[in-house]
Amino acid sequence: MVQKNNIKKSPHTFNDDKFPLLNKNNIDSCRYSNWYPKFEKNYAQYLVKSYIMNDIPESFVTFLLQDNIKLKYDGNLEFNDNDEFSDWSSDEESNDNSSDAADPISSYVDPAIDFFEVNNFISNSFKKSEKLTPRFNWSAPKDSVWILPYNNTMLTYTNEDVYLLLKGSNYIMHDLIYPYENVKGAENGDVNNHSLILREWIDDINPSMEFRCFIKNGLIVGISQRDIRTEYCYLNDIVGDLKIKIENFVESVFKPTFFDSEELEENGSEGQNAVIDMYLNLDTNYIKLIDVNPFCRSTEPLLFSWNELITKNTKEDYEFRLGENNTKLGARDHSENQIPLEIFDASLDPEKLRELTYEWSRLLSKQIKEEDC
Structure with missing residues (x-):
C-alpha cells in the first residue's frame, strides 16, 4: 500500500512503555563498528566502503567536547575563543602568548601531537580515498555541514575538514555523552570505546532513492522516503519494484546477518527490531545499507508518527509513504543550528x-x- 502524505495527522500521545523493550545490547547492536563487520564478511557489495578506528584516545574525545579550543594544523584552520573558525589570525593574536598560557583551555591543539593516532588514521584513510565522510558509531555530523563549503554535504577532503565537522556537531556530542538515554537504568558514561568511521564518498547520489525501513518483531511495519521535503512524482510508478527489492533485502540479507541466530531460535522474531536506511538504484540493481538505527523514539520516524508504527496491525500490509510538497517543505535541514x-x-x-x-x-x-x- 502506498500512501502520499497529504492528510495532516492528528497528534497522539503515548507512553514509551509501548515501545519494544530496549536494552544496552539493542543500542550496541546498532553501533556502526558492530554491524559493519557482520555484513562485510559475506555482503560487502551492500556496504559503503568504510575505514574504522576503534577505541579512539581520550585526548580526542576531550578535544571534541571541550569549548574554546584553537585547532592549529600546518598553519591552516583554527578555532578561536568563540568557537568560530578562520584560515587566518591577527598579528595581535599570533604574538600574544600570555593569554594562552594563562588560559590553557584556549591553547592551541596540534592534532599531529595531541592525538597523533587519530590524525594518522585520517591521513592514511585519505591516501586510500580522496573523498571521505566522517561519523561516529550512531550518528553522522549532518547538523554541521554548513561549516564547510561543499554544497551543504558531509564531504571532506582534509583532516581539518573532518575535525571541523565533528567538533561542530551536536549529534556527535550526543554519541559521546548520551548514547543510552533511551535505556532505563543505563549509565551514559558506560561507553568508553568510541569509534571514528570514515566512509568513502559516493558521487551522484540521487536523494529520491533513499528510504527508511521500520522493522518490528521481524516484520516491516512501514517504509518512508528519506527526503521528506521534496515530491518525486515518478516514484509512484516504481514503488512496486522498490517494495520487492527492499523486502527481499530485509528477508535474505539483513535479518539473517544482523539479528542473533540463537535469540531467533529461542524467541522467534520477537525482539527483531531495527530501523534501517537504504539507497537503491533499480537500473543497476544497486543496493546499499547506509545505517542501522535503534527502534526507539530518538530515531526520526520521518513521514510516520511513532504512534502509528508502534500500534501497527502486523496482519495488515504496511504502508510505503512518499512525500508531497505539503509535507515538511520550507526549511533546510538543521537550519536551527545556523x-x-x-x-x-x-x-x-x-x-x-x-x-x-x-x-x-x-x-x-x-x-x-x-x-x-
Missing part, C-alpha cells in the same frame, strides 16, 4: 535580549536617517 551566536545567547538571558533589541533598533534608526539625508 543562527548567529548573539541571538542564541540572548534567547537564554532576558537582559541580553533587551540589549540586543535596543542595539538593533538603534542601528535601524541610524540607517533610516542616513537614507533620508
Whole structure:
C-alpha cells in the first residue's frame, strides 16, 4: 500500500512503555563498528566502503567536547575563543602568548601531537580515498555541514575538514555523552570505546532513492522516503519494484546477518527490531545499507508518527509513504543550528535580549536617517 502524505495527522500521545523493550545490547547492536563487520564478511557489495578506528584516545574525545579550543594544523584552520573558525589570525593574536598560557583551555591543539593516532588514521584513510565522510558509531555530523563549503554535504577532503565537522556537531556530542538515554537504568558514561568511521564518498547520489525501513518483531511495519521535503512524482510508478527489492533485502540479507541466530531460535522474531536506511538504484540493481538505527523514539520516524508504527496491525500490509510538497517543505535541514551566536545567547538571558533589541533598533534608526539625508 502506498500512501502520499497529504492528510495532516492528528497528534497522539503515548507512553514509551509501548515501545519494544530496549536494552544496552539493542543500542550496541546498532553501533556502526558492530554491524559493519557482520555484513562485510559475506555482503560487502551492500556496504559503503568504510575505514574504522576503534577505541579512539581520550585526548580526542576531550578535544571534541571541550569549548574554546584553537585547532592549529600546518598553519591552516583554527578555532578561536568563540568557537568560530578562520584560515587566518591577527598579528595581535599570533604574538600574544600570555593569554594562552594563562588560559590553557584556549591553547592551541596540534592534532599531529595531541592525538597523533587519530590524525594518522585520517591521513592514511585519505591516501586510500580522496573523498571521505566522517561519523561516529550512531550518528553522522549532518547538523554541521554548513561549516564547510561543499554544497551543504558531509564531504571532506582534509583532516581539518573532518575535525571541523565533528567538533561542530551536536549529534556527535550526543554519541559521546548520551548514547543510552533511551535505556532505563543505563549509565551514559558506560561507553568508553568510541569509534571514528570514515566512509568513502559516493558521487551522484540521487536523494529520491533513499528510504527508511521500520522493522518490528521481524516484520516491516512501514517504509518512508528519506527526503521528506521534496515530491518525486515518478516514484509512484516504481514503488512496486522498490517494495520487492527492499523486502527481499530485509528477508535474505539483513535479518539473517544482523539479528542473533540463537535469540531467533529461542524467541522467534520477537525482539527483531531495527530501523534501517537504504539507497537503491533499480537500473543497476544497486543496493546499499547506509545505517542501522535503534527502534526507539530518538530515531526520526520521518513521514510516520511513532504512534502509528508502534500500534501497527502486523496482519495488515504496511504502508510505503512518499512525500508531497505539503509535507515538511520550507526549511533546510538543521537550519536551527545556523543562527548567529548573539541571538542564541540572548534567547537564554532576558537582559541580553533587551540589549540586543535596543542595539538593533538603534542601528535601524541610524540607517533610516542616513537614507533620508
